[in-house]
Amino acid sequence: MTDREEYIAYIQGRKSSAKRNYHKESLKCMEQIRASGEKPRILLHACCVVCACWPMELLADTFDITLMYHNSNIWPQEEYDHRLAELKRYLKERWNDSISLIVTPYDGTQYMQDLAFGKDDPEGWKRCFWCYEKRMDECFRYADENGYDWFTTVMTFSRQKDSQKLNEIGLKLQQKYTHTKYFCSDFKKADGQVRSNAICEEYNLYKQNYCGCIYSLRSE
Ligand code: SF4
Numbered sequence: 001m002t003d004r005e006e007y008i009a010y011i012q013g014r015k016s017s018a019k020r021n022y023h024k025e026s027l028k029c030m031e032q033i034r035a036s037g038e039k040p041r042i043l044l045h046a047c048c049v050v051c052a053c054w055p056m057e058l059l060a061d062t063f064d065i066t067l068m069y070h071n072s073n074i075w076p077q078e079e080y081d082h083r084l085a086e087l088k089r090y091l092k093e094r095w096n097d098s099i100s101l102i103v104t105p106y107d108g109t110q111y112m113q114d115l116a117f118g119k120d121d122p123e124g125w126k127r128c129f130w131c132y133e134k135r136m137d138e139c140f141r142y143a144d145e146n147g148y149d150w151f152t153t154v155m156t157f158s159r160q161k162d163s164q165k166l167n168e169i170g171l172k173l174q175q176k177y178t179h180t181k182y183f184c185s186d187f188k189k190a191d192g193q194v195r196s197n198a199i200c201e202e203y204n205l206y207k208q209n210y211c212g213c214i215y216s217l218r219s220e
Helices: 005-016 024-038 048-059 076-096 107-118 126-145 163-174 193-203 214-218
Strands: 041-045 063-070 100-103 150-155
Touching: 024 163, 041 048, 041 126, 048 063, 048 076, 048 193, 063 076, 076 100, 076 193, 100 126, 107 126, 107 150, 107 214, 126 163
Parallel strands: 041 063, 041 150, 063 100
Antiparallel strands: none
């Protein structure tokens, strides 16, 4: 099978109805946690405030949230800095800085080189799978080493990203780590987009028009 045939088969597979309902699973999981009376710690990977604002609202009653901004995939650095500044502003204005934020070092130059193998890929294909897994794996490792009970990423909020794939990656990574569990999600469901839009409007938040890497910027 050529790469193109593989991609077409993948896209057709995405349209099939035999999908796992990660949104339903996430609601059930949160219900069980709340019933236990515990408020476990979750490390929440945040790629930007647009994708993070609604998941934070959804999770805040169930989890003690720490955000991790780990995104060397964003190019150029000015854009990375701007998305980070908007996330910080939102944490201050909406959450009064009650939610901690971890920011990891930025190395966009190396990241773009690493991504170059898929520079001609359509967005949402193998370059992106590599990009999801790299950031999720590094955040997951941090969560496990630092005693977080759960880890997840806000990336399932994005309509451009395949939630089935992101959750498969998360569940696979869970096998690697001994302490931290993966929290399945599909944050775009149940009007996630509408809720995010309302928050972005209320706080006048910056909404970027490309995913992040130089290859997604060029395709705009
Ligand atoms: S388009 Fe987005 S997810 Fe895909 S490789 Fe670029 S930054 Fe990563």
